[in-house]
């Protein structure tokens with residue numbers, strides 16, 4: 379009871395107060411909507427509503443695109459990569475863009491045969507000289523996938539389960555490129571706030587063959603007015619959105635061991651010949667020790683020293699070893715702390731052995747001595763390592779080790795991909811725009827992260843064009859790109875679309 383007032387008076391006061399606050403609330407909502415529609419420099423509800431309302435259509439397009447087996451590693455699938463490039467072109471045309479299908483020459487296969495590389499899409503939406511121009515890069519090719527690799531479902535048929543979309547390329551990279559294109563569609567309803575260029579290729583997964591030369595050739599034409607470059611092809615470190623300012627490079631090696639002229643019966647020839655496979659396994663086993671340390675002399679010499687406050691950068695990131703264990707099924711990692719593990723993922727080199735071509739790998743018990751085998755391994759390198767130096771160090775080392783073994787077989791070491799590492803300044807203006815966009819969509823501060831994987835063209839884009847490069851991906855930490863059961867969550871796919879839309883708006887108010 380309020381002293382000095384009757385119960386009736388108090389009830390009256392209460393009702394009046396309630397009405398007053400409801401009127402204030404209505405006023406506040408009107409103000410908010412007016413602000414969003416008229417004044418906000420970021421997408422208003424209209425864009426987000428458009429995205430929400432078109433979700434089913436966006437998911438259906440992802441299904442249609444994943445259905446094309448655009449595996450760039452298999453030359454027999456080249457027509458499908460080309461078909462994928464055509465489908466992408468058609469959709470960009472529908473968005474109102476102009477498109478050039480830039481031819482980038484031929485690929486020489488190991489047989490010596492030459493086949494055309496898929497064209498690169500160079501597209502443009504808007505050409506207003508008063509607005510900044512952002513060029514987005516992504517790829518339409520995918521890693522190989524067969525259901526017999528251990529997929530639970532057919533890799534090229536998108537399956538919806540538990541709010542996830544499973545299928546090869548859903549995350550890497552068709553889903554991420556589509557989220558960007560859908561963002562363009564959604565924002566374009568009101569008119570694009572910046573000029574947009576698109577560079578979309580079909581050979582990223584095999585090292586972006588032919589793209590470096592195209593960037594150099596088009597430096598003074600297509601790319602001449604580009605102010606910012608954004609790569610839409612990275613995962614977040616956790617469920618929290620991440621903006622990526624560095625990626626490792628990749629030096630990919632083939633080591634061929636040639637023994638007999640043909641495969642031999644192991645009953646007839648076992649114990650009488652130097653086996654190519656044994657030589658190869660021996661060589662592969664000299665590359666790294668059990669702790670993952672690379673044994674090639676000199677390989678760590680160029681690695682950039684750890685900066686004064688660098689470890690602090692890793693401390694506050696949202697990342698848990700337990701979640702990584704749960705995702706991968708790996709019980710014990712090579713490193714025990716979050717900081718140590720992230721540093722070995724992002725800023726130290728690593729060596730992985732990928733496979734052996736020519737070796738018996740089927741089910742059953744074939745008793746053969748393979749005549750020729752090709753071991754495949756790669757070294758993810760970091761600033762300031764140089765692919766040409768790594769090539770020499772690895773080749774010299776393997777040749778020396780082989781000569782110690784005194785085998786009469788022949789070896790040939792070839793570096794088939796030499797993609798450079800890349801590292802940017804995370805305080806460049808477009809990074810700040812991306813941070814604001816993350817805040818706008820997710821109401822969170824973005825984690826500033828690096829990628830352990832490689833974007834082969836990132837360093838070239840930065841060096842040749844002299845512009846800021848940023849990796850703004852929308853993949854989840856457990857999407858399993860390159861692995862079995864790759865997926866993207868519907869949440870990342872749709873909210874990621876809003877992120878790209880917001881980034882476009884935030885960028886329009888950024889001065890370079």
Ligand SMILES: NCC(=O)N[C@@H](Cc1c[nH]cn1)C(=O)O
Nearest residue numbers: 550582583584585611628831832
């Ligand atoms: N999503 C990026 C990605 O997967 N990139 C590939 C590129 C590559 C490197 N070497 C061969 N291809 C990656 O494996 O990191």
Ligand SMILES: [Zn+2]
Nearest residue numbers: 550551582611
């Ligand atoms: Zn990719």
Ligand SMILES: [Zn+2]
Nearest residue numbers: 550583859860
């Ligand atoms: Zn990939």
